[in-house]
Amino acid sequence: LKYLDEYRDAALAEKLVAAIRREAKRPWTLMEVCGGQTHSIVRFGVDTLLPSSIELVHGPGCPVCVTPLELVDRAQAIARTSGVVFCSFGDMLRVPGSNGDLARAKAEGADVRVVYSPLDALALARANPEREIVFFAVGFETTAPANALAVKLARERGVENFSVLVSHVLVPPAVRSIFAAPDNRVEALLGPGHVCTVMGTSAYELLASEIRVPIVITGFEPIDLLEGVLRAVRQLERGDCRVEVQYARAVTRAGSAASIAVVDEVFEVCARTWRGIGVIPNSGYRLRDAYAAHDAERRFDVSHLQTRESSSCISGQILRGVRKPTECREFGARCTPERPLGATMVSSEGACAAYFNYGRERRAARTLELVS
Amino acid sequence: VNAGLDCPLPFGDYTNVVLGHGSGGRLSHALVEGLLLPALGLDPNATLEDQAILDPLAGRPAITTDSFVVSPLFFPGGDIGSLAVYGSVNDLAVGGAVPRFLSLALIVEEGLAIDTLRRVAASIRAACSRSGVRLVTGDTKVVERGKADGLYVTTTAIGVVPPGRRLSAANARPGDRVIVSGPIGDHGIAVLSKREGLALETELVSDSAPVHGLVLSALEVEPEIRCLRDPTRGGLSSALNEIARASRVGIRLDERAVPVRPAVRGACELFGFDPLYVACEGRVVAIVPARSAERVLETMQRRELGQEAAIIGEVVAEHPGVVTERSVVGGERVVSLLSGEQLPRIC
Numbered sequence: 001l002k003y004l005d006e007y008r009d010a011a012l013a014e015k016l017v018a019a020i021r022r023e024a025k026r027p028w029t030l031m032e033v034c035g036g037q038t039h040s041i042v043r044f045g046v047d048t049l050l051p052s053s054i055e056l057v058h059g060p061g062c063p064v065c066v067t068p069l070e071l072v073d074r075a076q077a078i079a080r081t082s083g084v085v086f087c088s089f090g091d092m093l094r095v096p097g098s099n100g101d102l103a104r105a106k107a108e109g110a111d112v113r114v115v116y117s118p119l120d121a122l123a124l125a126r127a128n129p130e131r132e133i134v135f136f137a138v139g140f141e142t143t144a145p146a147n148a149l150a151v152k153l154a155r156e157r158g159v160e161n162f163s164v165l166v167s168h169v170l171v172p173p174a175v176r177s178i179f180a181a182p183d184n185r186v187e188a189l190l191g192p193g194h195v196c197t198v199m200g201t202s203a204y205e206l207l208a209s210e211i212r213v214p215i216v217i218t219g220f221e222p223i224d225l226l227e228g229v230l231r232a233v234r235q236l237e238r239g240d241c242r243v244e245v246q247y248a249r250a251v252t253r254a255g256s257a258a259s260i261a262v263v264d265e266v267f268e269v270c271a272r273t274w275r276g277i278g279v280i281p282n283s284g285y286r287l288r289d290a291y292a293a294h295d296a297e298r299r300f301d302v303s304h305l306q307t308r309e310s311s312s313c314i315s316g317q318i319l320r321g322v323r324k325p326t327e328c329r330e331f332g333a334r335c336t337p338e339r340p341l342g343a344t345m346v347s348s349e350g351a352c353a354a355y356f357n358y359g360r361e362r363r364a365a366r367t368l369e370l371v372s
Numbered sequence: 373v374n375a376g377l378d379c380p381l382p383f384g385d386y387t388n389v390v391l392g393h394g395s396g397g398r399l400s401h402a403l404v405e406g407l408l409l410p411a412l413g414l415d416p417n418a419t420l421e422d423q424a425i426l427d428p429l430a431g432r433p434a435i436t437t438d439s440f441v442v443s444p445l446f447f448p449g450g451d452i453g454s455l456a457v458y459g460s461v462n463d464l465a466v467g468g469a470v471p472r473f474l475s476l477a478l479i480v481e482e483g484l485a486i487d488t489l490r491r492v493a494a495s496i497r498a499a500c501s502r503s504g505v506r507l508v509t510g511d512t513k514v515v516e517r518g519k520a521d522g523l524y525v526t527t528t529a530i531g532v533v534p535p536g537r538r539l540s541a542a543n544a545r546p547g548d549r550v551i552v553s554g555p556i557g558d559h560g561i562a563v564l565s566k567r568e569g570l571a572l573e574t575e576l577v578s579d580s581a582p583v584h585g586l587v588l589s590a591l592e593v594e595p596e597i598r599c600l601r602d603p604t605r606g607g608l609s610s611a612l613n614e615i616a617r618a619s620r621v622g623i624r625l626d627e628r629a630v631p632v633r634p635a636v637r638g639a640c641e642l643f644g645f646d647p648l649y650v651a652c653e654g655r656v657v658a659i660v661p662a663r664s665a666e667r668v669l670e671t672m673q674r675r676e677l678g679q680e681a682a683i684i685g686e687v688v689a690e691h692p693g694v695v696t697e698r699s700v701v702g703g704e705r706v707v708s709l710l711s712g713e714q715l716p717r718i719c
Contacts, residue, residue, distance in 0.1 A: 004641070013701035045703020222701040348644060359694065359706020
């Protein structure tokens with residue numbers, strides 16, 4: 001783990017902050033795309049180190065947050081089907097659906113299990129041939145290769161009782177839709193380091209030339225983030241809009257060929273609904289027809305479900321960077337991680353949960369009022 | 373003659389606990405007198421009464437109770453038996469009490485290996501002896517298979533608080549220093565890594581241990597210690613938030629000063645946990661007047677359990693009720709109470 005320390009070095013951080021102060025002549029608004037980056041920024045107080053002229057807004061890159069309500073409800077319905085073992089990453093258990101969350105389904109008797117990898121779910125399927133094992137395949141380009149691999153192996157090995165409920169989304173189309181909106185105010189992007197480690201950077205070169213803003217592919221440690229901000233500010237001050245790779249220790253232009261190949265073999269691009277944002281064309285993956293036998297939505301009849309979204313949740317605007325969590329009337333009041341109204345309050349990568357857990361503005365102010 | 377650990381089978385051919393062992397009949401007596409009492413170091417021939425009658429205590433009596441449901445039952449550095457003894461002993465110790473007596477209740481799931489029960493009982497015996505408490509009463513129940521997770525243990529401990537000693541979470545004052553007696557999170561991560569089959573670079577051992585000796589020596593050099601807590605469930609964050617609220621003060625930590633072992637940091641990075649929320653079972657956090665903080669620190673560091681003690685922050689008048697931390701890179705954040713569950717069952 002020692003390698004991490006150099007990316008958390010206080011003296012280096014101070015130097016970078018000084019350089020940002022020196023070079024930023026005008027106010028700029030930057031968006032970090034990834035939920036992991038948002039978490040790290042708030043966890044280490046990176047934004048509290050920046051001059052007030054540099055504003056960081058938080059992007060759509062939290063897979064738990066953008067999984068649409070329809071799929072959360074379908075997951076619940078499948079999980080409550082007798083004979084099913086429903087496997088999921090832990091974060092998804094507490095995402096509110098129309099009628100409670102998966103944790104409640106579990107408490108009421110559904111067999112819901114937390115796994116750390118789709119391959120664990122596949123192993124469970126082989127060990128329990130009499131049960132139906134369903135894995136909730138959520139995520140961005142980062143989780144797609146492992147999920148694709150699990151489905152590929154299931155077909156090759158004839159594991160018929162294994163299926164996946166797919167909710168895969170892609171970063172570039174989401175960014176495009178944010179920039180197409182009239183209320184967009186983002187002027188530069190800190191690009192998703194992990195996504196580019198898998199997929200490479202060529203899609204972002206195309207993107208930068210289309211939306212005409214600097215994109216700095218950035219890592220997740222405090223020093224990474226500060227360096228990402230500095231490079232973005234330099235480009236902004238010069239009027240550039242290039243793709244730069246700050247996270248060069250992991251990212252190559254071509255990405256991981258093996259990962260891209262397995263994703264391409266199992267998945268095809270399709271339109272996806274993003275929670276809080278709406279339908280974005282070509283913004284996600286579904287299983288190719290050759291793998292239809294492992295598609296949970298074909299195996300279980302869940303298309304008839306009616307969804308009901310909380311009317312006061314503004315997670316859509318938060319995911320597009322238009323508003324901040326503390327600008328929501330419900331933040332910290334009716335909406336908390338214990339009783340989330342929307343998904344951005346659930347995952348540790350969700351902007352609202354990060355703000356709440358690390359006690360930003362309003363909550364600190366409220367506590368002060370309560371105590372004094 | 374051969375009461376104790378070296379007495380493997382005076383009680384039939386059972387290798388696993390059956391429901392009859394909880395019936396109150398012959399099998400129950402065999403379990404208690406043939407296995408539990410000898411393994412716990414108690415006289416199996418003594419007359420068993422329904423209650424223990426204690427001698428008067430020289431001071432105010434302190435009492436605490438706690439249930440233990442840890443999975444797995446055995447983990448690096450401890451097991452559910454020693455954990456249950458130290459857990460209650462430590463809850464007394466942080467009130468400034470000297471632990472004296474212990475009560476023990478076991479809920480055993482049908483099918484538990486007799487040998488497991490024997491090992492846990494032997495561990496309880498050793499832990500009582502290390503803590504200086506006497507086991508004076510107990511109870512055993514057996515429940516059907518599937519109705520419990522192997523074994524649940526409840527302990528109640530009674531101790532005595534010397535005259536004049538008044539520790540309270542409401543006593544912290546601006547200017548006081550925050551001391552932690554050693555690296556945080558060892559227990560939570562040791563249990564988690566055992567459960568998940570996680571191979572850490574170096575084997576991590578739970579910090580589970582009785583802290584009363586450490587506490588009493590600290591109180592000797594500074595009787596005015598404001599408050600002590602053992603950061604178990606919810607970790608250091610919960611302990612400090614409770615103090616900040618009760619005392620209506622702010623607490624400011626320095627992340628660079630908080631001792632965390634590399635293996636704990638590594639596992640936390642892997643699972644997305646924050647060490648401030650991971651449980652310890654043999655650590656104390658102390659709020660100490662600034663004038664004596666260094667002396668208390670040195671006293672702790674001279675003891676085996678406190679070798680890696682550190683001053684990690686201070687009590688401030690600003691932001692009452694709120695704990696903040698200056699991060700390794702100099703940014704500020706609020707350390708709030710844990711929402712929901714960060715770790716599987718660990719204590």
